[in-house]
Amino acid sequence: VKLYSHPLAPNPRRARIFLAEKDIGVPVVQLDIFKGENREPAYLAKNPLGGVPFLELDDGTIIAESVAICRFFEEMQPEPNLMGHTPLERAQIEMWQRRMELQILANTGGCFRHTNAIFAGRFPQVPEYGRMCRENALRMLEWLDAELASRPFVAGARYTIADITALVGIDLGRSSEIAIGPAQKNLARWYELVASRPSAKA
Amino acid sequence: VKLYSHPLAPNPRRARIFLAEKDIGVPVVQLDIFKGENREPAYLAKNPLGGVPFLELDDGTIIAESVAICRFFEEMQPEPNLMGHTPLERAQIEMWQRRMELQILANTGGCFRHTNAIFAGRFPQVPEYGRMCRENALRMLEWLDAELASRPFVAGARYTIADITALVGIDLGRSSEIAIGPAQKNLARWYELVASRPSAKA
Numbered sequence: 001v002k003l004y005s006h007p008l009a010p011n012p013r014r015a016r017i018f019l020a021e022k023d024i025g026v027p028v029v030q031l032d033i034f035k036g037e038n039r040e041p042a043y044l045a046k047n048p049l050g051g052v053p054f055l056e057l058d059d060g061t062i063i064a065e066s067v068a069i070c071r072f073f074e075e076m077q078p079e080p081n082l083m084g085h086t087p088l089e090r091a092q093i094e095m096w097q098r099r100m101e102l103q104i105l106a107n108t109g110g111c112f113r114h115t116n117a118i119f120a121g122r123f124p125q126v127p128e129y130g131r132m133c134r135e136n137a138l139r140m141l142e143w144l145d146a147e148l149a150s151r152p153f154v155a156g157a158r159y160t161i162a163d164i165t166a167l168v169g170i171d172l173g174r175s176s177e178i179a180i181g182p183a184q185k186n187l188a189r190w191y192e193l194v195a196s197r198p199s200a201k202a
Numbered sequence: 203v204k205l206y207s208h209p210l211a212p213n214p215r216r217a218r219i220f221l222a223e224k225d226i227g228v229p230v231v232q233l234d235i236f237k238g239e240n241r242e243p244a245y246l247a248k249n250p251l252g253g254v255p256f257l258e259l260d261d262g263t264i265i266a267e268s269v270a271i272c273r274f275f276e277e278m279q280p281e282p283n284l285m286g287h288t289p290l291e292r293a294q295i296e297m298w299q300r301r302m303e304l305q306i307l308a309n310t311g312g313c314f315r316h317t318n319a320i321f322a323g324r325f326p327q328v329p330e331y332g333r334m335c336r337e338n339a340l341r342m343l344e345w346l347d348a349e350l351a352s353r354p355f356v357a358g359a360r361y362t363i364a365d366i367t368a369l370v371g372i373d374l375g376r377s378s379e380i381a382i383g384p385a386q387k388n389l390a391r392w393y394e395l396v397a398s399r400p401s402a403k404a
Contacts, residue, residue: 004402043341048345049301049305049345057290061290063290063294063297065300065302066299067296068293068294068296068297069293071292071293071296072287072289072290072292075289075293076289077290086277087273087278088259088274090273090274090277091267091270091271091273091274091277092270094269094273095265095266095270098269098270099251099266106358113328114331124328126331128328128331129316129328129330132326132328141251147250149204149253171364186213
């Protein structure tokens with residue numbers, strides 16, 4: 001098994017944190033996406049959409065998409081559990097995972113892609129859209145702060161994949177001046193709790 | 203149990219098709235999102251983000267996000283199976299579900315939201331971003347056509363949640379002049395197969 005990754009990109013980081021939380025060691029192959037290594041024919045043959053992360057099993061089977069990779073390892077090794085035990089818990093964690101992805105990560109990611117100079121000339125940018133994403137992200141941090149008044153973690157009493165997506169999404173916002181506000185005490189408390197786990201460095 | 207929905211919006215349709223495929227009858231409450239009914243206090247108390255669909259269980263528990271609702275019913279009633287049996291199959295279906303969501307539905311949805319007159323004044327639009335989504339969607343239909351040369355359904359030999367997301371995403375493209383091209387025979391064959399199932403009218 002090999003995980004194709006990039007050290008700074010948010011989606012590979014989600015998969016690496018997930019694996020670290022489960023204490024599953026998988027060899028990581030870092031592809032230089034800024035040099036377009038993921039678009040070389042040998043890698044496009046494995047993942048035609050050209051993104052990272054993707055997982056290659058020993059028989060050559062490919063699993064792309066970070067959450068699908070997480071799902072695979074969750075099913076193979078359910079504990080420590082990150083995606084739920086019962087039908088209701090699984091659905092609720094998936095709801096929070098998706099909210100973190102759609103409301104936080106998609107907005108900090110949209111802002112980064114459409115406003116950061118690193119993408120100029122590589123990717124068509126619509127800066128006005130990036131600024132809209134920034135406004136959405138800031139509003140959603142405000143909402144998340146209020147949600148976290150009632151519980152320690154995003155999906156409830158324990159750490160789950162929803163916290164991983166939120167952490168990665170919020171960290172991606174740093175380069176776009178999207179940050180936890182000084183009055184957002186619940187969010188700051190949650191961030192300290194989650195970012196200080198050893199997995200956050202994976 | 204009640205499913206809060208809208209007859210035309212793509213995400214509630216995903217949940218309704220999923221339930222129809224499993225032959226699970228759930229009372230549907232249609233909210234008039236164009237009149238802002240989903241943003242009335244009684245509904246915001248149930249789903250603070252104001253979207254549809256969301257599911258209300260008999261004890262008042264809410265599950266929002268269409269795929270989380272699908273997950274709940276899949277776990278409660280695994281057959282007919284739409285999200286996979288083994289860890290590998292579950293991961294691969296999730297990969298295809300997410301690809302259909304990110305590459306097709308997010309692009310036809312982005313085009314619709316940012317270019318359709320129905321949203322003017324309700325939602326800040328960035329038409330240039332909408333046009334980029336349209337180009338992305340057309341490119342991804344080309345890619346999906348090539349993928350479907352080797353198998354009957356999006357994720358393999360059988361109908362899954364990935365087909366539901368692809369159908370809903372492609373149908374949403376109609377109002378933005380995003381359509382299956384005359385040369386895309388595999389995609390046309392797949393569309394006929396999937397759109398003619400009784401569930402497509404749910």
